[in-house]
Amino acid sequence: KAGVTQTPRYLIKTRGQQVTLSCSPISGHRSVSWYQQTPGQGLQFLFEYFSETQRNKGNFPGRFSGRQFSNSRSEMNVSTLELGDSALYLCASSLGSGVQPQHFGDGTRLSIL
Amino acid sequence: GENVEQHPSTLSVQEGDSAVIKCTYSDSASNYFPWYKQELGKRPQLIIDIRSNVGEKKDQRIAVTLNKTAKHFSLHITETQPEDSAVYFCAANFGNEKLTFGTGTRLTIIP
Numbered sequence: 001k002a003g004v005t006q007t008p009r010y011l012i013k014t015r016g017q018q019v020t021l022s023c024s025p026i027s028g029h030r031s032v033s034w035y036q037q038t039p040g041q042g043l044q045f046l047f048e049y050f051s052e053t054q055r056n057k058g059n060f061p062g063r064f065s066g067r068q069f070s071n072s073r074s075e076m077n078v079s080t081l082e083l084g085d086s087a088l089y090l091c092a093s094s095l096g097s098g099v100q101p102q103h104f105g106d107g108t109r110l111s112i113l
Numbered sequence: 114g115e116n117v118e119q120h121p122s123t124l125s126v127q128e129g130d131s132a133v134i135k136c137t138y139s140d141s142a143s144n145y146f147p148w149y150k151q152e153l154g155k156r157p158q159l160i161i162d163i164r165s166n167v168g169e170k171k172d173q174r175i176a177v178t179l180n181k182t183a184k185h186f187s188l189h190i191t192e193t194q195p196e197d198s199a200v201y202f203c204a205a206n207f208g209n210e211k212l213t214f215g216t217g218t219r220l221t222i223i224p
Contacts, residue, residue, distance in 0.1 A: 031210050033211075033212070035214075043157070043202060043214040043217075044214075045211055045212060045213065045214075048210045050210070055209070055210065056209070056210060090156070096210065098209070099144065099145040099206050101147060101159055101162055102159070102210070103159060104156040104158070107156060
């Protein structure tokens with residue numbers, strides 16, 4: 001069974017631009033969660049989608065948004081990029097019914113110049 | 114608030130010795146506690162998890178213990194090997210799928 005796939009792996013943007021990251025979950029998994037990983041803040045929860053609905057949300061500004069499609073694939077969008085948005089963005093998928101183990105993708109490393 | 118504290122932040126252990134990493138959580142309603150291992154430049158990998166109806170769980174050289182009354186749980190690695198060197202993260206759920214992670218422990222196994 002294929003694992004969680006994230007694209008692109010690396011991205012370089014400049015301040016003020018916007019970016020869209022993609023995540024394809026493990027086949028059969030209906031929940032997708034997004035995390036931001038930085039050396040200073042560790043792994044921080046952004047949001048979680050289940051059946052195309054945002055079910056949980058972390059403490060990030062409205063510039064961070066996401067969506068999930070009917071095939072469970074998810075996208076995350078960050079608008080008006082700031083230098084502090086440079087990070088590794090990880091998504092994790094799980095079955096979604098109740099509390100289930102989450103499995104991570106390799107992440108997208110976003111660098112803001 | 115939703116908080117998970119993890120200690121120590123760094124840990125060096127002689128090969129063959131045991132390593133213990135401890136976490137505490139703030140919400141008594143949390144009922145799922147996974148541990149992840151992240152090697153340099155790689156994805157976090159789930160290595161073991163425990164649910165609140167269980168006090169201890171083992172998988173070969175790895176074990177996790179949970180004390181719900183004290184709201185803390187620990188990872189134990191026995192007979193450590195060089196490939197155990199990595200950053201380890203604990204986590205606790207705050208409402209279904211929402212995981213809050215500890216700040217990580219960098220474990221170094223000294224040959």
